[in-house]
């Protein structure tokens with residue numbers, strides 16, 4: 001078996017320990033004679049899995065009791081509609097910080113349902129920084145204020161959260177969930193597609209304060225109403241059973257193998273430092289993001305020469321470092337170094353880059 005180092009932005013690498021456990025339990029989950037993907041979601045054995053996943057997530061993220069955890073389908077994208085359908089119900093206004101493609105998509109989708117305002121943008125420099133925010137420019141009576149906490153494509157992250165006062169803060173944490181501690185109480189609602197940092201594709205996690213549930217617009221489809229799922233323990237209809245099981249295994253790995261989210265952060269910082277330190281000293285490669293806003297999870301970099309970039313991506317793939325091609329809007333390369341990327345993978349990538357640099361400057 002030859003596993004590569006997979007730097008994909010998503011779906012992305014999963015802990016090898018988790019994949020092995022899932023493989024061992026594939027045909028016969030804990031003596032029940034079937035795979036988790038074959039069992040009824042109403043069975044006691046699956047109930048144990050879904051409840052276990054939720055309580056581990058609550059424990060690891062420190063989610064207070066007055067928040068519901070919803071395990072849904074539809075991807076982060078569906079939340080771009082579900083959030084306004086459920087929350088844009090007072091003034092019909094919401095504020096957005098445009099820090100990249102995912103924030104822009106959320107902003108555009110919300111325009112279908114109400115007045116979406118862009119309070120700041122970093123588009124002028126290809127989203128390579130987080131704009132400084134002036135609370136005086138925020139909409140005082142907005143129903144919510146949306147940010148994308150970690151910008152997957154551009155490699156930036158909010159290190160300081162906006163001060164929105166009484167306005168509900170909504171955070172897209174698709175590409176940074178459980179990468180480091182996050183104060184859930186600062187947000188009214190958090191959501192994440194699980195396929196970046198937690199599980200295979202198919203699961204969308206929503207963490208929502210209870211007072212924000214139950215005010216959906218009349219036209220809201222049943223499946224898009226948070227109340228539907230909150231009232232039914234995420235089992236209104238068939239949940240993404242196998243992905244929830246995989247997510248539970250990843251949460252157990254974070255808790256038991258890594259030692260919790262604080263340790264996960266230390267590990268992620270150590271990994272990111274290896275790569276950023278090299279980028280800052282390299283004569284060939286350079287990072288595209290201003291140092292103070294750099295992501296721990298997604299690291300875009302360029303040589304400044306499209307042909308050299310392409311040659312590097314190709315050579316890296318042959319050497320077992322795959323999915324390093326950058327997003328088309330940035331060009332160059334991007335290494336996504338999510339929770340499950342081992343530090344050995346980042347070190348080996350940097351060694352390979354040094355070697356490539358020695359031959360190409």
Ligand SMILES: *Cc1c(COP(=O)(O)O)cnc(C)c1O
Pocket residue numbers: 010074075076077078102148150151152172173174175193194196
């Ligand atoms: C990947 C991603 C999305 C889109 O997720 P889907 O689950 O494919 O809908 C949205 N926001 C962020 C920050 C992402 O990284």
